Every structure is written in C-alpha cells, then in structure tokens.
Amino acid sequence: MNFYVTYIIIALGLFAFVGVFTLFGVWSERKISAFIQNRLGPTETGKFGSLQTLADIVKLLQKELIIPAAADKILFMMAPAIIFVAVYLGFAALPWAPGLIPSNINLGLYYIFAIISIETLGILMAGWGSNNKYSILGAMRSAAQIISYEIPAGFALIAAVMITHTLNLQEVSLQQGTLSHEGVKFLGVWDVSKIGGLTAWNIFRAPHLIIAFVIYFIASLAESNRAPFDIPEAESELVAGFHTEFTGAQFALVFLAEYSMMFLVSMVGVILFLGAWNTPLPNIGTVKLADWTTGNVWGVIWILLKALGLVGVQMWIRWTLPRLRVDQLMNLCWKVLTPLAFICMLISGVWRLWLM
Amino acid sequence: MMQALFYLMAFITLGSALVVAVAKNLVRSIFMFFVTLFGLAGLYVLALADFVAVTQIVIYVGGILVLILFAFMLSGKETLAIAQQQTNRFISLNNLPSVLLAGLFLVVIINVIFKADVNNLPWIKAAITSQVKVSDANINNIGINLMTRYLLPFEAISVLLMLALVGAAHISRKEEGSI
Numbered sequence: 001m002n003f004y005v006t007y008i009i010i011a012l013g014l015f016a017f018v019g020v021f022t023l024f025g026v027w028s029e030r031k032i033s034a035f036i037q038n039r040l041g042p043t044e045t046g047k048f049g050s051l052q053t054l055a056d057i058v059k060l061l062q063k064e065l066i067i068p069a070a071a072d073k074i075l076f077m078m079a080p081a082i083i084f085v086a087v088y089l090g091f092a093a094l095p096w097a098p099g100l101i102p103s104n105i106n107l108g109l110y111y112i113f114a115i116i117s118i119e120t121l122g123i124l125m126a127g128w129g130s131n132n133k134y135s136i137l138g139a140m141r142s143a144a145q146i147i148s149y150e151i152p153a154g155f156a157l158i159a160a161v162m163i164t165h166t167l168n169l170q171e172v173s174l175q176q177g178t179l180s181h182e183g184v185k186f187l188g189v190w191d192v193s194k195i196g197g198l199t200a201w202n203i204f205r206a207p208h209l210i211i212a213f214v215i216y217f218i219a220s221l222a223e224s225n226r227a228p229f230d231i232p233e234a235e236s237e238l239v240a241g242f243h244t245e246f247t248g249a250q251f252a253l254v255f256l257a258e259y260s261m262m263f264l265v266s267m268v269g270v271i272l273f274l275g276a277w278n279t280p281l282p283n284i285g286t287v288k289l290a291d292w293t294t295g296n297v298w299g300v301i302w303i304l305l306k307a308l309g310l311v312g313v314q315m316w317i318r319w320t321l322p323r324l325r326v327d328q329l330m331n332l333c334w335k336v337l338t339p340l341a342f343i344c345m346l347i348s349g350v351w352r353l354w355l356m
Numbered sequence: 357m358m359q360a361l362f363y364l365m366a367f368i369t370l371g372s373a374l375v376v377a378v379a380k381n382l383v384r385s386i387f388m389f390f391v392t393l394f395g396l397a398g399l400y401v402l403a404l405a406d407f408v409a410v411t412q413i414v415i416y417v418g419g420i421l422v423l424i425l426f427a428f429m430l431s432g433k434e435t436l437a438i439a440q441q442q443t444n445r446f447i448s449l450n451n452l453p454s455v456l457l458a459g460l461f462l463v464v465i466i467n468v469i470f471k472a473d474v475n476n477l478p479w480i481k482a483a484i485t486s487q488v489k490v491s492d493a494n495i496n497n498i499g500i501n502l503m504t505r506y507l508l509p510f511e512a513i514s515v516l517l518m519l520a521l522v523g524a525a526h527i528s529r530k531e532e533g534s535i
Contacts, residue, residue: 072381072383072384074384075383075384075387105406106494106495107406107407107410107495110407110410110414111410113414114410114411114413114414114417114418115413117413117414117417117418117419117422118413118417118418120418120422121387121390121417121418121421121422121425124422124425124429125387128383128425128429136429140426140429143422143425143426144426147419147422150418167495
C-alpha cells in the first residue's frame with residue numbers, strides 16, 4: 001500500500017507547484033507587461049507588489065458563486081474543473097531530473113498530447129453551459145483554433161520523435177546529454193557524447209529541429225489561447241470569451257488552467273527540443289562543467305530555468321504583438337506552419353537514415 | 357484490486373452509455389458520451405492496451421466528439437427543436453418497424469455471441485498463455501506490424517480518408533458563377 005501514499009503525495013506536490021507557479025506567474029506577467037508598457041504594475045501589496053496575486057486569490061475564493069439563471073447548471077459547474085484537470089493530468093508524464101519522473105510511461109508524449117485535447121471539450125462545455133452569446137462564440141473560436149493548431153504542433157513533435165526514436169520523455173531527456181547510452185552527434189557529424197552540454201541538445205543534433213521548435217512554440221501559444229492567438233477571449237469584442245460568466249473560485253480554476261497550460265507546453269518544448277534537464281554547459285578538456293552540473297538537484301534547476309524562460313518569452317510576445325484576425329490565424333496555420341512542419345518531418349526521416 | 361477496478365470501469369461505461377441513450381437534453385448526452393469513452397479507455401488500460409486507450413482519447417474525445425459538438429452548435433435552433441421533440445418514452449414502442457428492426461438485431465447479436473464460443477477461440481487461449489507484461493513497449497511492435505504485415509489495409513484506409521477529404525473540399529467549395 002505504501003506506493004499509493006507516494007502517488008498521492010506526488011500528485012499533491014504537483015498541484016502545489018501548479019498553484020504556486022500560477023500565483024507568481026500572474027504576478028510576473030503583470031510586472032512584465034508593466035515594464036513593456038512603461039508602467040509600474042502592482043506595487044502596494046508586499047515588496048514590489050509580490051503578494052498582490054495572493055491577495056487576489058483570497059478575494060476570489062471569498063466571492064459568491066453566481067450561476068446564471070439560464071445556464072445549464074451541471075455543465076456550467078463542471079466545466080472549469082474539466083478544463084483544469086485535463087491540463088493537470090498532463091503533468092504526470094513530465095520528467096524533472098535524471099531520477100525524478102512522476103510516471104515513467106513509454107507513451108509519455110502521446111499521452112500528454114491526448115490529455116491536452118480534452119481541454120477543448122471543457123472549453124466547449126463552459127461556452128455552452130453559460131448560455132451566453134459571447135461565451136459560445138469564444139468557445140467555438142477556441143475549439144476551432146486548438147483543433148487547427150494541433151496539426152502543426154503534432155507534426156513538429158513527430159519530427160523530433162523521429163530523431164529520438166522513443167515516446168518516453170525520460171529517454172528523450174537522457175539522449176540529450178552526457179548520460180546518453182547511444183552516441184550523440186552534433187549536427188550529425190561530430191561525436192559529442194562525452195562533451196554534452198549545449199551541443200547535445202536536440203535542436204543542435206539535427207538543426208532543422210530549430211524550425212520545428214519555432215513551429216511548435218507558435219502552435220503552443222495558440223493551444224494555450226495566449227495572445228497573439230487570443231481571439232477566444234478577445235476583450236474588445238467578446239467581453240471575456242468562454243469564461244465571461246464565471247466568478248469566484250471557478251474563475252480562479254480557469255486562470256489556474258491557463259497558466260498551468262503555459263507551463264506544460266513550455267516543459268514539453270524544453271524536453272523535446274532544448275535538452276530537458278541537461279545542463280547547457282559542455283565539458284571543455286579537463287574542466288568537466290557538464291559532469292559537475294548534472295544530477296537530480298541540478299536537473300530540476302535547469303529544467304525549471306528553461307521552462308520559466310520559455311514562459312517569459314510567451315509573456316513577452318503577448319504584450320508585444322497585436323491580436324491576429326481569424327482569417328490571418330487560419331492562413332498562418334494551414335498555409336505556412338503545416339507545410340513547414342511536413343518538410344521538417346521529411347528531413348527528420350532522411351536525417352535519421354543517413355546521418356545518425 | 358484489478359477485479360474491482362474492472363467492475364468500476366465497466367459500471368461507469370455502461371451507466372453513462374445508458375444515460376446517453378435516455379437523456380432528453382442532446383448536449384448533455386454528448387457530454388455524457390465523453391464519460392463513456394473515458395471509461396472505455398480505462399478498460400483498455402486494464403487490458404494492458406495502453407496505446408489503444410490513448411488513441412481512443414485522441415481520436416474520439418479530441419476529434420470526433422468535438423466535431424459532433426461543433427456540428428451541433430452550428431446547426432440552427434429549429435433543427436434542434438425538431439430533434440428534441442420526441443415522445444418522452446425510453447423506447448418508442450408505438451413505432452412498429454423500429455421495434456421489429458431492433459428485435460431482429462438483438463437476435464443476430466445473441467446468435468453471434470453464442471456461435472462464437474468466445475472462451476475457446478485459439479487466439480484468446482494463446483493470449484492467456486503468453487503473459488504480456490506491463491512494462492512492454494507495445495508501440496514498437498504496433499509500428500513494425502503496421503509497416504509490414506498490415507501495410508495494405510493501412511494504405512487502403514489512408515486512401516479512403518484522402519478520398520473523404522477531397523470530397524469534403526469539393527462539396528464545400530463555391531461553384532464559379534453561383535454565389
């Protein structure tokens with residue numbers, strides 16, 4: 001029975017992490033947006049306003065849960081929970097360090113991809129359950145956008161998986177550093193399995209994966225409904241999209257889902273393209289920087305730094321670029337990203353056959 | 357433990373399927389179908405077919421169910437009102453042809469179940485003795501089999517899907533001249 005207790009503790013730990021990440025994610029987003037727009041952002045609560053979101057969440061939890069009279073009550077109440085749980089389940093298969101992964105399943109990546117797609121259903125449920133024009137328009141836009149962008153994202157991921165030859169995320173991580181069992185080749189020619197560091201990352205093992213990574217990153221922005229792809233919650237036309245009617249704790253859950261989604265897609269990007277928990281520092285002669293900075297504690301630090309960096313880029317993009325129109329969005333997806341992703345997949349096959 | 361989980365999953369699947377069939381509200385029955393599919397995926401996992409389980413979720417929940425919802429939300433209120441104007445009986449007994457059809461179908465199914473003699477099929481016996489382990493990487497096996505033994509059906513299905521795509525594109529395209 002002991003391992004059931006361990007499972008529950010791990011699940012609670014992940015949930016606590018998601019909560020803390022969301023709290024500070026919202027705060028840093030407000031600070032970053034303030035910096036970009038030359039404002040100050042929250043300053044009053046705590047040092048540099050760092051307790052602002054904590055105060056916000058306390059306020060949200062105290063608020064009354066208002067269910068609109070015309071809403072479908074069951075769907076309306078369940079929707080935020082389904083949206084959040086779909087994202088939260090994805091965390092089960094993410095590796096954090098060489099010996100630290102909640103569930104080491106051989107279908108890891110495929111499982112995450114499947115679980116994320118449930119979020120669409122939750123959003124549609126929220127939109128329909130609210131019984132509100134804005135909500136349903138937002139939900140439809142969101143579903144259309146997520147379904148379309150799953151295709152380039154999927155093919156970019158397949159391009160990486162064809163290089164790694166496994167769906168197990170822990171093995172994908174192992175291959176990109178000095179702990180690798182098989183040889184690692186920088187750009188397909190130079191054997192770097194003893195050097196490790198930056199040179200062993202997937203994007204440098206096969207340089208076309210840089211394009212695949214950019215495709216994946218753009219598509220992941222769309223999948224987590226972030227600007228410039230935030231037409232599902234376009235404030236200027238739809239009030240707040242599918243979560244217009246939600247208040248209090250339910251609204252907090254939707255927010256939690258959005259930020260955990262940002263972190264999840266960043267983690268997947270980091271694991272598949274940017275060397276997962278491997279150190280960026282290579283071994284140079286007798287200065288064994290890579291060997292010194294590999295380990296369980298270092299692994300957690302590196303992967304957190306990389307993933308938080310990507311989340312930072314997501315925020316930066318959100319406050320820099322204007323929102324795309326629907327037709328521009330679909331043009332970008334079907335006429336630019338999808339063909340490019342296909343080409344990446346083709347190159348991956350050739351690369352694996354001839355250069356690895 | 358496994359037994360209990362199996363019965364739990366089976367109960368969820370069957371119960372929610374029943375609700376899907378009975379529910380008056382169409383949207384709710386679509387969302388209930390989601391629970392059915394999830395319960396089915398759980399049963400696949402219990403049968404050590406994890407790949408099938410995940411594929412089930414990707415295709416049915418992420419794809420087909422969302423498309424059904426899309427079609428539902430895009431269709432007008434009048435169409436939906438007609439669809440929901442059924443007499444509130446569990447089985448429409450007053451409709452003789454449908455009852456006849458359902459009864460005959462039941463006879464066929466029962467016949468198949470008794471004729472098949474499920475417990476003595478050779479491949480099921482082989483599967484019982486072969487003992488698949490939880491940790492086995494089934495996907496490599498599936499991939500190799502798809503590309504060698506089952507290549508022709510695989511290709512045939514992809515051609516069929518291609519045809520469906522081309523057909524859909526043709527139907528949705530506006531004819532020149534007509535607006």
